[in-house]
Amino acid sequence: MRRTVIITLIATLLGFLASVPIYAAEPIKFGFLHSLSGGVGQVYGIPDQEAVKIAVDEINKAGGILGRPLEMIARDDKLNPENAIREAKDLILNHKVQWIQGTVSSAVALAVSAYCKEAKVPFIITTAQSAAITEEKGHRYVFRLTTNTDTYTRSMANAAAKYWGGKKVFIIGPDYEYGHKSKADFMASYTKLVPEAKIVGELWPKLGNQDWTPYISKIMSSGADFVYCSLWGGDVISFTKAAWAFGYFDRVKHCGQDWGGVEALGKMGKDIFPKGVLGGSHYPYWIIDNPISKAYWPKFNKASGMFAGVSVSGYTTVYVLKQAIEKVKAVDIEKVINAMEGMELNTVVGKLQIRACDHQTLWPFWVGPVAVTPDLPWPHITNPVLLEQAKAYSGCAEIEALRKKK
Amino acid sequence: MTLQGLVIQILSGISTGMVIFLIAVGLSLVFGTLRILNLAHGALYMMGAYMCYWISSVIAQFTGAFWWSLLLAPVGVAIFGGLVEVLLLRRIYDREPLDQYLLTFALVLVIGDLCKLAWGVEYHLVPAPWPLNGPIFFMGMPFPSYNVFLIFCGPLVFIGLWALIRYTRLGKVIRAMTYNREMANALGTNVPLVYTVVFMLGSWLAGLGGTLVVPTASAMPGMDMIILIECFIIIVVGGLGSLSGAFLGSLIFGLVNAFGILVAPRLAVAFGFILMIVVLIIRPWGLMGKAE
Numbered sequence: 001m002r003r004t005v006i007i008t009l010i011a012t013l014l015g016f017l018a019s020v021p022i023y024a025a026e027p028i029k030f031g032f033l034h035s036l037s038g039g040v041g042q043v044y045g046i047p048d049q050e051a052v053k054i055a056v057d058e059i060n061k062a063g064g065i066l067g068r069p070l071e072m073i074a075r076d077d078k079l080n081p082e083n084a085i086r087e088a089k090d091l092i093l094n095h096k097v098q099w100i101q102g103t104v105s106s107a108v109a110l111a112v113s114a115y116c117k118e119a120k121v122p123f124i125i126t127t128a129q130s131a132a133i134t135e136e137k138g139h140r141y142v143f144r145l146t147t148n149t150d151t152y153t154r155s156m157a158n159a160a161a162k163y164w165g166g167k168k169v170f171i172i173g174p175d176y177e178y179g180h181k182s183k184a185d186f187m188a189s190y191t192k193l194v195p196e197a198k199i200v201g202e203l204w205p206k207l208g209n210q211d212w213t214p215y216i217s218k219i220m221s222s223g224a225d226f227v228y229c230s231l232w233g234g235d236v237i238s239f240t241k242a243a244w245a246f247g248y249f250d251r252v253k254h255c256g257q258d259w260g261g262v263e264a265l266g267k268m269g270k271d272i273f274p275k276g277v278l279g280g281s282h283y284p285y286w287i288i289d290n291p292i293s294k295a296y297w298p299k300f301n302k303a304s305g306m307f308a309g310v311s312v313s314g315y316t317t318v319y320v321l322k323q324a325i326e327k328v329k330a331v332d333i334e335k336v337i338n339a340m341e342g343m344e345l346n347t348v349v350g351k352l353q354i355r356a357c358d359h360q361t362l363w364p365f366w367v368g369p370v371a372v373t374p375d376l377p378w379p380h381i382t383n384p385v386l387l388e389q390a391k392a393y394s395g396c397a398e399i400e401a402l403r404k405k406k
Numbered sequence: 407m408t409l410q411g412l413v414i415q416i417l418s419g420i421s422t423g424m425v426i427f428l429i430a431v432g433l434s435l436v437f438g439t440l441r442i443l444n445l446a447h448g449a450l451y452m453m454g455a456y457m458c459y460w461i462s463s464v465i466a467q468f469t470g471a472f473w474w475s476l477l478l479a480p481v482g483v484a485i486f487g488g489l490v491e492v493l494l495l496r497r498i499y500d501r502e503p504l505d506q507y508l509l510t511f512a513l514v515l516v517i518g519d520l521c522k523l524a525w526g527v528e529y530h531l532v533p534a535p536w537p538l539n540g541p542i543f544f545m546g547m548p549f550p551s552y553n554v555f556l557i558f559c560g561p562l563v564f565i566g567l568w569a570l571i572r573y574t575r576l577g578k579v580i581r582a583m584t585y586n587r588e589m590a591n592a593l594g595t596n597v598p599l600v601y602t603v604v605f606m607l608g609s610w611l612a613g614l615g616g617t618l619v620v621p622t623a624s625a626m627p628g629m630d631m632i633i634l635i636e637c638f639i640i641i642v643v644g645g646l647g648s649l650s651g652a653f654l655g656s657l658i659f660g661l662v663n664a665f666g667i668l669v670a671p672r673l674a675v676a677f678g679f680i681l682m683i684v685v686l687i688i689r690p691w692g693l694m695g696k697a698e
Contacts, residue, residue: 039527039627175675203671210623210632211425213418213553214664218671221411221547234529238624245534245550245622247541272533 025064027071028331030321031091032314033084033112034102034127036076039234043263044104044127047311049074050304052101055318065322066329077103081111088112092119098331099124101317106130106178113142122337124320126313130178134360135394136402140337143359145320146313147282151365151392152257153182156228157189158387159278159367160255165193166225168200172215173230175204182230182257190228200224208234212242220252229256236264240274249275260284260370260381262309270372273379277370281381282310283349284366293348307378313363316347320354357396362389410547415664417544421553423660424560425619429633430640431567431652432611438584438647439604442495442506446513448634450609454483454616455625456521459530472535472621480613487609491602499601514630522627530625538621552621559618563611564653571649580604584647639678643685645695654693 032052034045052072060069073095077084084103091097099122103109109128116123117139124143125133131148160166169190173179183202191197201222203215216239219227231239236259243249253276258264260279285297285308296315297308321336324343328335341356354361368384394402433447461475461482468474490513498505533539534552541548571577579600582590591597615633616625623629636659641647644655659678666677685693 039529042526042528201671203667204674206675208626208628208632210619210629211422213421213550213622214415214667217411217414217418217549217664218667221408221414234624234626237529237531238626241531241533241624242550242622245539245541245552247548251548267528269531269533272531 025068027069028065028325029071029073029095029097030318031088031095031097031100032072032074032102033077033087033091033100034074034314035079035104035108036074037078040079040104041076043233044310045076045102047304047306047309048102048126048314050306051300051308051311051315052318054299054303055315059318059322065325066331068331070318070322073097077105077108077112079105079108081105081108084108084112085115088115088119092116092121097121098325098333098336099321101314102126103128106133109133110137113137113139116141121333122340124317126317127310130181131394134358135399136405138358138399138403143340143354143361145317145354145361145363146310147363147365148360148393149178149181149185150394151363151387152280153185154189154392155365155367155387156255156257156278156280157186157193158391159385160226160228161190161193162385163278163369164226164253166253167194167197168223168225169197170201170203170219170222170224170227171199171229172203172205172219172227174207174232174235176207178232179204179230183228186228186230205231205235210238212239216243216246216248220246220248224252226253226255229254229259231256232258232264236274237268240268241272243274244272249277253278255279255367257365257367260366260368262307262378262380265370265379266307266309268379270379273372274370275379278367279370279381280365280367281384282363282365283308283312284368284381284384285348286376286380287366287382287384288349290348290350292346296348312348316345319347320345355396358399360393362393364389365392410545413544414547414549415668416661417549417553417557419661419664420657421556421660422663423656423658424557425615425622426633426636426640426659427560427653427656428563428618429612429615430637430644430656431563431649432608432615433637434641434644434647434649434652435567435580435611436605436608437641439580440495440499440601441587442499442510443503444605444608445507445510445634446490446517447608447612447637448630448632449514449517450483450487450612451616451619451633452521452625452630453486453517454479454613455620455629456525456530456616457482457613458617458620459532459625460525462532470535472532475532476614476617479617480610483613483616484606484610487612488602488606490609491605495605496598496601518627518630525625527627530620532620532625534621550622556618556622560653560656563614564649567649576600576603636678639682641692642682643692645692648692648694651692651694658693 035041036045056070056072075087101124104127106128109125129149131150134144171183255278257280259277261281300308324336324339327339343354345352352361366384368381370379371382372379429451436444457479458475462471465471538552538555542551640655644651662677662681666674
């Protein structure tokens with residue numbers, strides 16, 4: 001009798017142990033590495049994290065990936081490449097993540113990209129824009145699921161030529177790599193469309209400039225046909241403020257890629273806003289007619305209390321990985337990368353493809369005049385134009401030539 | 407460049423200069439009397455900007471919310487300054503200058519973090535108040551009417567301070583202490599009280615500058631260091647502790663900055679420093695300062 005009891009107990013115990021993996025499958029882990037503190041964190045990192053949480057939640061409620069739950073491990077890169085690498089190492093070596101996604105600073109993205117190449121773990125950029133990371137410095141383990149500086153400047157040049165077509169261009173931008181590169185790229189594209197165009201003046205204020213009065217008065221008396229501006233973040237806000245007091249937007253045609261989305265204008269009122277500026281957006285959900293988008297943005301708004309913007313790239317990335325892992329039916333990194341190359345995606349902005357040659361998704365970029373309308377509580381782009389994707393990005397042959405030169 | 411453009415650029419320069427004057431003069435006044443180079447002056451200015459944003463958003467439903475905060479925010483900063491003087495600065499007047507720098511620099515960090523805790527790291531906007539929220543026209547060129555108001559604020563404060571120092575008892579004591587501190591002490595002035603009052607006045611000026619600047623820019627982290635550097639340039643150019651020097655220095659700084667942007671924009675960030683170097687070579691004690 002006693003023996004039977006013991007045997008039954010042991011058998012039950014063994015049965016229970018054996019059944020554990022079935023009931024609680026080992027989670028698939030991934031690293032979310034983004035700027036989560038400071039002003040940049042507020043505007044880019046935190047919304048992205050909220051969007052990714054929604055994706056993870058949706059996937060886990062629907063049974064996970066290959067029956068395994070998905071687990072996000074979030075880390076703050078603090079906008080610092082060294083710190084980012086430290087976190088990436090920890091994520092890969094100690095947590096064995098299947099992939100890393102995120103980053104907003106191109107310098108951080110570049111550093112993480114180099115480390116992921118060495119560690120042979122996929123890194124998917126969801127915010128950082130410098131084209132170089134996927135072009136001349138691209139490799140097998142880096143992907144990008146957002147726009148890059150090529151689209152930014154080409155789409156803007158295309159829209160400026162369509163809407164205005166002026167010949168005298170005035171340049172203003174932050175005095176570092178991004179501002180100067182934006183100017184060169186914009187002029188290269190614009191002069192293809194308006195060959196006689198030339199620069200009549202340039203201004204290079206420092207990032208986070210406070211007093212815009214002398215800059216604005218100079219632009220207003222320059223006699224330029226329009227202004228191309230690569231200011232971003234807080235500078236968009238303080239410039240707009242100072243320019244509004246001048247009546248600038250009634251007199252000057254002004255365009256810039258960072259002047260149209262929720263990131264720059266989401267907190268701006270209706271009394272002061274960049275009226276009539278040609279601005280850009282990665283995800284103008286208010287004009288996108290697509291069931292995935294229509295399901296996504298109200299959900300994001302409800303969950304986070306924020307408006308949807310470029311953070312949608314983080315959300316989409318999680319689904320891309322799900323799709324790739326399910327396609328190869330394994331959590332094998334090399335196989336997953338092969339599956340991602342050339343993969344067709346159904347996204348919030350429609351059907352997209354991850355290009356095999358450089359792992360860049362040909363994400364569209366909308367450019368249109370900024371206005372206040374009754375349907376949104378913040379100023380936003382209206383009547384946008386969209387540049388054909390093949391023209392908005394560098395071609396595979398161009399990129400290959402760039403890589404050889406390096 | 408048209409004539410109208412030039413006029414507007416000059417006005418821009420003057421309005422930049424007048425705002426900086428409001429802030430630099432407080433720094434200069436505190437140094438002249440207390441003999442402390444208050445590195446936290448920029449932080450007090452930032453505090454004024456945030457307080458203005460805070461007060462005017464709390465009472466936004468009232469008409470003239472900004473004008474109320476213009477009245478209240480600098481007073482708030484002055485009270486904070488008074489506490490700082492009584493609780494901290496008072497203990498280190500006899501110490502090495504290095505100790506004073508360390509203490510006031512620590513204050514920069516503390517105030518910076520307090521502002522971040524209270525108001526976050528976003529940019530906060532305060533719209534230009536009615537009736538100064540549109541442009542006015544000079545020879546057909548628009549210029550913000552609020553900036554015209556700023557241009558008048560500078561001389562107004564200058565005259566006020568000048569009258570205070572020239573005609574009041576407090577002014578007499580301040581002059582006496584600037585001229586010969588030991589003698590003033592020996593003659594029985596209530597030195598601690600005067601120090602507190604002067605430091606509060608300096609803080610009030612910093613807060614006033616911060617409040618006045620918000621409608622043209624925004625309240626944001628980091629604005630304290632930018633202004634502090636500009637204030638240093640001005641007191642070097644004008645002469646440490648000199649009221650008229652601060653006024654002249656600010657005016658020159660504003661104009662040089664505006665013309666720098668006009669003529670050689672790539673070098674614009676350096677013009678203030680070039681001005682400072684030139685003055686240091688020609689008159690190391692500043693334009694209105696006295697050679698020691």
